[in-house]
Amino acid sequence: MDRRSVLKITGTLSAAAAAAMAFPRMVFAAYNQKAFKNPKVEDSLNELFGGNATTPSGDIKLKAPDIAENGAVVPIEISTSMKAEKIAFMVKENPNPLAIVADIPAGTEAMVKTRVRMGKTTQVTAVVSSDGKLYTASKEVKVTIGGCGG
Amino acid sequence: MSSIRIKAKERNGTVDVKTLMKHNMETGLRKKKDGSKIPEHWITDVAAESGGKVVFAAAFNTSISKDPYLAFKFAGKKGDSLKISWKDNTGKTDSAETKVK
Numbered sequence: 607m608d609r610r611s612v613l614k615i616t617g618t619l620s621a622a623a624a625a626a627m628a629f630p631r632m633v634f635a636a637y638n639q640k641a642f643k644n645p646k647v648e649d650s651l652n653e654l655f656g657g658n659a660t661t662p663s664g665d666i667k668l669k670a671p672d673i674a675e676n677g678a679v680v681p682i683e684i685s686t687s688m689k690a691e692k693i694a695f696m697v698k699e700n701p702n703p704l705a706i707v708a709d710i711p712a713g714t715e716a717m718v719k720t721r722v723r724m725g726k727t728t729q730v731t732a733v734v735s736s737d738g739k740l741y742t743a744s745k746e747v748k749v750t751i752g753g754c755g756g
Numbered sequence: 757m758s759s760i761r762i763k764a765k766e767r768n769g770t771v772d773v774k775t776l777m778k779h780n781m782e783t784g785l786r787k788k789k790d791g792s793k794i795p796e797h798w799i800t801d802v803a804a805e806s807g808g809k810v811v812f813a814a815a816f817n818t819s820i821s822k823d824p825y826l827a828f829k830f831a832g833k834k835g836d837s838l839k840i841s842w843k844d845n846t847g848k849t850d851s852a853e854t855k856v857k
Contacts, residue, residue, distance in 0.1 A: 706820060714829065718814070718828055720825055
């Protein structure tokens with residue numbers, strides 16, 4: 607192999623590597639700006655799921671404290687026996703209610719656990735999308751010290 | 757060191773994953789002493805991959821607490837690899853890999 611063709615090959619290889627670095631595989635759930643930066647629960651649901659008709663369901667378990675002493679760290683847990691595609695969590699009176707949307711691929715349990723911030727005492731809602739329909743479970747959480755700053 | 761800590765334990769075919777990410781999660785609502793706002797800086801997306809497949813993905817808002825904690829469960833076995841990565845609104849990313857115990 608002469609020098610020229612070697613250079614050519616290494617050149618192509620490094621270009622391919624650079625392309626792979628610039629465009630990593632899209633493993634992330636697409637962050638939906640309109641759904642997250644939205645002060646209204648209904649509008650957020652529209653942006654996320656293309657509809658905001660929800661049915662309360664007893665099959666969703668929403669674990670959250672009755673009283674949260676520190677609104678900056680409120681542990682929550684959502685799980686359901688339904689076949690869920692997505693699980694979302696809303697804090698009604700936060701500046702932007704939608705806190706998290708989780709994608710549940712096949713083989714993954716319909717369960718998510720995290721910690722959220724809450725500005726004040728309000729209703730929190732777990733939204734589960736299953737078979738193209740939305741199901742919810744809500745609970746009131748009292749907050750003694752708000753966690754949204756400002 | 758990576759900003760992500762992962763614990764993954766298998767039991768009866770289900771892997772229990774707990775993860776902590778170190779991140780400020782600045783809401784954009786907090787103010788400095790001079791009244792100017794501290795700009796938002798938060799993790800927007802988190803993804804978990806095992807065996808070349810996405811097993812869990814989530815999008816966060818600024819209302820997720822500082823140094824986010826996340827737990828989920830997926831079907832897997834001991835020795836499986838698990839990679840968790842995040843991306844924030846400034847485009848910064850980080851990832852960590854571990855083996856299921």
